[in-house]
Amino acid sequence: MSNYSDKLRIGWERLQKAGNDAELLGCALVSFHGALADYFRDWLAANSAVEMETRYKLLDRQVVNWQELIDLMQHYGNLNYEARSRIFNANRLCHEVAHGNRFGGTRADVEEYGKFVQKLIANPYAVYSPKSNATSYMHTNAYQVNSLSEVLREEINRSNNNPVLTSYLLCAVGFVGIGGLHRLYNGKIFTGFLWLFSGGLFGVGQFVDLFLIPRMVEDYEQKLRDKAGLSPLGVPLHQPVVATSTYRPSGNQLIVKLIEAAERNGGTLTVTQGVKATGVSFAEVEKNLKEMFKSGYVRIDNDPITGAVTYHFHEL
Secondary structure, X not given: OOOHHHHHHHHHHHHHHHOOOHHHHHHHHHHHHHHHHHHHHHHHHOOOOOOHHHHHHOOOOOOOOHHHHHHHHHHHOOOOHHHHHHHHHHHHHHHHHHOOOOOOOOHHHHHHHHHHHHHHHHOOOOOOOOOOOOOXXXXXXXXXXXXXXXXXXXXXXXXXXXXXXXXXXXXXXXXXXXXXXXXXXXXXXXXXXXXXXXXXXXXXXXXXXXXXXHHHHHHHHHHHHHHHOEOOOOOEOOOOOOOOOOOOOOHHHHHHHHHHHHHHOOOEEOHHHHHHHHOOOHHHHHHHHHHHHHOOOEEEEEOOOOOOEEEEEOOO
């Protein structure tokens, strides 16, 4: 399992610190984009509808590139054209950033893309495999949906992912004789069937629900997030915290450690790999790598598959 939740968290942290700094905004975008790539790979690799050979290929980032990854998600995950275009646009911007070009977007652009990625990762129903049956829907950690309400919501959300709008549309159906569908959709099984067999409590309950639907949807969304173990931002909760005491190099020692890590990695290094090798913060590793770039000792490139910013050491 890859670390898309870590990349997503880093993306929000970078965005928070960025202000309107184009360089930091570009780094935040790269983190969001990398998180989405890792999530797609995990989702597809865990999906039994995907051919076994393809699932093995997904483990090798050099084999399945972004184009193939999006094609697979469109086929198995019902990814729509709008989302596909949005992802490819972000991929283009990440390439530009990785090649040293100034990020041409705005803070609002990055924030919107972060929310878009957050939605795909956090929402258990953001991706649906049409080759699965009604009891085998999956989200980020292969959670299986069993309840009637969740199956109903999943079926409807294949074409529309606005729960409030959908609830109002289902409620409107009640005024022509089929009441309670909006309650079933939002997890209220008992009252949903009560409304169904009583014409929405003879129309009165159906009318009152017009004012209650937004809160009804909000409560059910929170229930789904709690069930999936996610925070309101979609970040997994209750992750184990391990207290460790490690040696953290600094100054020239840190530079030497980064060079050694790059040498072990064939002359290339990402910020995440640098953090793993040295134990210091992302900001410190990134700062030192950029200083080496400015001094001409390394060049910056973009991984054509993952979109990750990669530092190439010429002399290794």
